[in-house]
Amino acid sequence: MEDDAVRTGSSPRSDGGETIAVTEETAEISADDVCVLIPTLDEAATIGDVIEGFYEQGYTNVVVVDGDSTDETRDIARDHGAEVLVQSGSGKGQAVREALEYVTVPYVLMVDGDGTYDPADADKMVEPLSRGYEHVIGNRFADMDDDAMRALNGFGNRMINRAFGFVHGANYQDILSGYRAFTVDSFRRLSLDSDGFTIETELAVECVKHGVETTVVPISYSARPDESETNLHPIRDGGTILLTLYTLAKTNNPLFYFGSLGLGGIASGTFIAAYVLWEWVQYHQSHEVMAVASAAAIMLGVQLLMFGVLSDMLVTLHREQRRRLERIARESNDR
Template identity: 80%
Template sequence: MEHDGVRADSADTDDEVFAMSESTREISAEEVCVLIPTLEEAATIGGVIDGFYAEGYSNVVVADGGSDDDTREIASERGAEVFVQSGDGKGQAVREALEYIEVPYVLMLDGDGTYDPADADRMVEPLSRGYEHVIGNRFADMDEDAMKALNGVGNRLINRSFRFVHGADYEDILSGYRAFTVDSFERLSLDSDGFTIETELAVECVKHGVDTTVVPISYSARPEDSETNLHPIKDGGTILLALYSLAKTNNPLFYFGSLGVSSILAGGVIASYVLWRWLQYQQGHEILALASAAAILLGVQLLMFGVLSDMLVTLHREQRRRLEQITRDARERDEK
């Protein structure tokens, strides 16, 4: 697990960690693009942009989702580069914005004033040591009124589900404060359009072996005149569903195994009912018996498919690691 530069995912070898520390180089603010997806953030966007200017980050891009207030005008007046996304949703805005960014590093956050620009250097620093993706942990220093009780319960449930399903502890996968390299982002297969973009980023980092770390950040309550675009129950359910759906390619044994076990249990319940009716009333239910047998057979097949898929995924990851190692070795030889 990582804190303030300590890895959140396990290193493959000690040599890999050593190699990362050896590659340390200072990253200048000019190499970092501050990306701020917005929607109706006129009350806060000006202060957010000014905060990053004060920290020395002058390359600010605002990806607006078609705000009806003065979000774009305020951002432009502050000197940020502003564009209106062609589609809908935060995920689509982030993917589109990456097409315009010409620097190697991105610092992404929401424009609602809950994240502190003073944490920018802390977020970017791990990238200088070879990490490719950094997640800001809001729970490390959160204002008491920054998150409602229901939201807090939902966040912890989602983080535990992520650890169980995807096998990595990123502490706060729903955090909107991220720093990452453009190269690592381009390796990910992202298609989320809405607020599930953070969830998909976390899953893809595990799936593609992106070196990820977690750092503590501060998290403040939204200003009173700033309204949230999130709906806790609806969006929470959507995120949990996305976590489960994304397990199809990242943890197929869990995905297909859970479906298989459910099918076997359903078949078993039906078979038990058929047997009880026969023993109790000597009444047969041929159709139900056939349905139970089909459900059990389907469940067994799904379990077998999950095992085979998991073997293929494991082999694919091993091959990818070997290819990446060959690429690194070749690059080192060329540099010498």
């Protein structure tokens, strides 16, 4: 880790369109204060090397939370000295939430057990936490092996990142990265419901929603070893992630969520109305039921649009009030 130092100044971060300064006061974080959390499911081919890699970097507090693997993942992890938990439910999201209940140190370094992430990047991931950041995302695209990601997967990842930036107003560069460092306190402030692999997406959205000080660091990303099989399906899982991004906008960006539904209602109602008018002008045929449906769709769309505007105002006021209370709390602690 770095030597003790004190840095002055600030580092800006993007949080829903606003810039928040983070004071760069660097105090060394001991590896003993960091729990390396590795969610696994049938990773017998790689988990041993992953654990040893973190040991070599000085991180000996390693917890493997296993989703009831059918191979020797748990035995191999125990043989390499890791603490092994078997999750009570299923899915990566549920595993992470359950494991955090057993963490007694202030910092967590979360990483996949498939051998694609480099333990040598651990210090780089943890260091921003010493400067006041609460959540760190490793950007795989900064140094990615040519064969680490299929062309379809790469396209899907970039599309999802652009969608996240458009919908939620923050540029985290790689929201699907499985290499994360965060404070336990910040994690417990988040409202996480995802049970599956969409946990990374939900973490990114919740960081924006709750004003968690987040930064991105470049990391290396390698191809999955040939003997290790992926549990992801690009098209199906990509669609699920996009749907999750849209659904989570309900409470983080209600103007987009309800506004898009409202505009859809108005557009469909207008289309039906145009068809009814065309039929009446051309053939003197009336479609009373379709006309009523058109009016209802337009009225519903307008109401949803208005509801989105009001909800957005409430969310904005809530965020301003939260920042005010946090500032008061910081000022009280400084006295």
